[in-house]
Amino acid sequence: MNETNPIGGLPAATGALGLDTYEMSMRFGSFTALDQVSMKVWPGTVHALLGENGAGKSTLVKCVAGFQRPTAGSILIDGREQSIPNPVVARSLGIGMVYQHFTLAPGMTVAENLLLAGGKAPAVIDWKQKRAELAQFLETTPFKLDLDARPQELAAGEKQKLELLKQLYLKPRLLILDEPTSVLTPQEADEVLGHVRQFARSGMCTVLIITHKFREVMTYADDVTVLRRGKTVHHCAVRDTSPALLANAMVGESSAAAPERAAAPVLNASSSATASTTASLEVKGLDVMGDRGTLAVRELSLAVAPGEILGIAGVSGNGQRELVEALVGQRPRAAGAVKVQGEPYAARREENHRLKVRSLPEEPLRNACVGDLSVAQNMALRDFDQAPLCVGGRLRFGHWRSRAREWITGYGIKTQGEGAPIRSLSGGNVQRAVLARELHGDINVLIAANPVFGLDFAAVKEIHTRLRGVRDQGGAVLLISEDLDELLELADRIVVMSEGRVVFETPAASAERHVLGAHMGGGHH
Template sequence: MSIAPDTVSTSRAIGVETVGMTKAFGNLVALDDVSIRVTPGSFHALLGENGAGKSTLVKCMMGFYQPTSGTMLVNESEVGVPNPRAAHALGIGMVYQHFTLVPSLTAAENLVIARADAPRVIDWKAERRALSAFLETTPFKVPLDVPVSGLSAGEKQKLEILKQLYLDQRFLILDEPTSVLTPDEADEVLGLLRGMTEAGDLTILMITHKFREVTAYADDVTVLRRGRVVGGGRVRDLSVDDMSRMMIGETEIRESAERASHRQPALKLELAGLFADDDEELPAIEAVSLKIHAGEILGIAGVSGNGQSELIEVLSGQRLLKDGRIFIDKKPYEPERGQMDTFKVFGFSEEPLKNVAVPRMSVAENMAFRTFDKAPISPFKGWLSPPPMRRQARALIAAYRVKTPSTEEPIENLSGGNVQRAILARELSGDVDILIVANPCFGLDFASVAEIRAQIMDQRNNGAAILLVSEDLDEILELADTVAVMSEGKITYQSPMVETDRATIGHAMAGHH
């Protein structure tokens, strides 16, 4: 039973309100008359797609930006926040998406040096006594004398939150706080914070894109779209569909096709005992063995940094294989352009401008990377014919609904979702036997996510063997037929999806198997 935020009598938590907050960068209005009220002792979720204004809003609240117009209230009194130090003085702190701790220092050292009044000569015996007493007042427990580099992701996130509590911040802004956590760690951290809001010790404003976390932990939600507040209310009164509709407006969302069944599918892709090193020549993947059949999506789950990116680099020919073999249709396979063509191997990954596109080249040129040396684009060796290249691009742009001013626009000028659609069009326009994808929907808008997942399902239903690496467990639960968990470079768990569940996969991701 949660305590209604307005009835907390001995609350240390503070309330924060923005009134008509507007922020313009030149002609771009990033925030347009945003009023949001976060009551003391509440857990408030802030939803919105990339570019909706969430980050701009919290940066104005923290004093990183000065609003063009509008005001901010703390406990119903108007305040000025000229810089982050002023925000901290008001009791407002922020836990960022990426850790801000010093890895070589212990948890205790990180906490003490974060204080504005940290002495030049530190009496560590006295400080440790004070820290131990402080920890007794919080539900968060972390080892004080272990270097941060030796802590788990969950312990680091707890330490980031502890640092804010230690600095007496009573209104915490959390920016995607669970993005590097296993499901178990995420539930533990959010559960502890929820308990502190219910006790009246803390107020939370959380930026998230995970509806499961909103429905499980938040009291209230505010939804931003294109810099404006478009909806919100008590979470218990809203469905996930209500919230997603507020986020996307009238945008058409593509539904995935039903999952087709395949009788006695052939083995298409086999990874046999793969070993590879990372950039420091330390083991990155060890003895990775997987089999994927025609019409099957095998999803690899895992927290970032457990060898997934090195595995994708090996399979795309960007990293040397130290040992092991890759087979397609039981024949040896080397990931280079000629064999990719022969075996019909295609793929795409997160941040395509960094990985699989040339930013300054045109949309048409990027779409022709697979076909530039074949007729009709290359009617004879060493000669490129632009008209067929543009015709091909126009057809793909129409088929995959890529929004671009023209085929000749540099691909770097497109939005993230449209860059990914353009690469998707290139990679799926041929006859696909093997598809290798990594975090394909990372940072994309709702409509693009739905489109890309539907395209992946279409390829599966058409008989392609698909390896899907994703840090988004919901994506794997939605798409995969088989799930494998990667931890410390090894496959530590594998199961047909119908024989497992979120909790079991989450435990495996956390190292319990």
């Protein structure tokens, strides 16, 4: 077969393709990432790939997309063995991939990013015609994006939609999605996955989706393959399995059901908001400017009582990010007041110490760490100038290191040691390191923004347990999350943000998903 033209001189095929991996193995030195994985993906189906971090899911799809070459075994496209030495060949076969990490060109508009995706943009672009084409293309999708916006102005959920649109614009025959919904709300996820499933059902495209959300597998996938430690441990039609079976296959033993929540001694919503003396965190009439010079947060008021988790729900891009930045001191406040323990709070380092305020920001490596500093140094950022880390003006590095080693063990952080630069850790381990630092000592207020974004099953469970621990010791937790399941499971009370305002409030115990969804979807009720 002609290597340069993977189609072997035939006209490029269109429509959904069939994919098989046959006894595919991938070794890195002595480490086996994939161990004789055989998987069958039928044309025109949505096939889910499940497994914990490190199970081999990403390695498998990277082999199919031409980023890695398997050490053994083969890949079949439409029943024919196919060598895929690089991404260019994968693309010519009609294989497109959407990554978990964004690959957008930040200085370019949505329209420019879409055109760039094709890789064949002419030197001179007739923008009027192209814009009309792109607008027409957007009409065929359920997403509304501003063609003139730039990625840095887009919220995570909108970025994810743009990544997906980039691929759909190229009409792939096999679309690989790597955790496409980790940044989306349930509504957005349903929108994206519903669209992708329609796309597959129409016979235009086959979809292989990496996820670790059982709800998505059960609702949208036709078939599912579970990987554990590089081996296929479960492979069947979705109608023949259940979340319990999938969980067992993933973790290798029966995972205990989530503990029943004891209702926290919560002040009811109205009393906690009015009786400011009892609130650990109180926000009144807060206005915050967004990046586009308009108000991103408008007249927002809320209060969190001691021993309460208040969840903030909302579709990505409705002011949550700006609210968090204004609360933790990364963005100025245009109006309004914030109090902690009844005292005015401007998020200065000294106030954080005195009032015991901590935060777990989104994308911790970018927002809560200094990438080139070691794990031990990052763990000491909050209190390096306090005893016992600093005595009589002298920094005691031995203490930093021994405490870091304790935390690495206590939090199960996988690292080459406390001296390794923190940027060398995986996302889940960076988050655990930040957690160890932020949860150390007494806490009055903890502000957590999408704290389990992109983490695996085990890390999610552990972080959730620790957030509950803060609440159970009388701390007030403000939990901003784009994952409604997470809020329903953890929060005592939930408020919904839409267009920068709080538009709805409910006790979590009686919250109904569809009602929350309606308010999250905007439109003032």
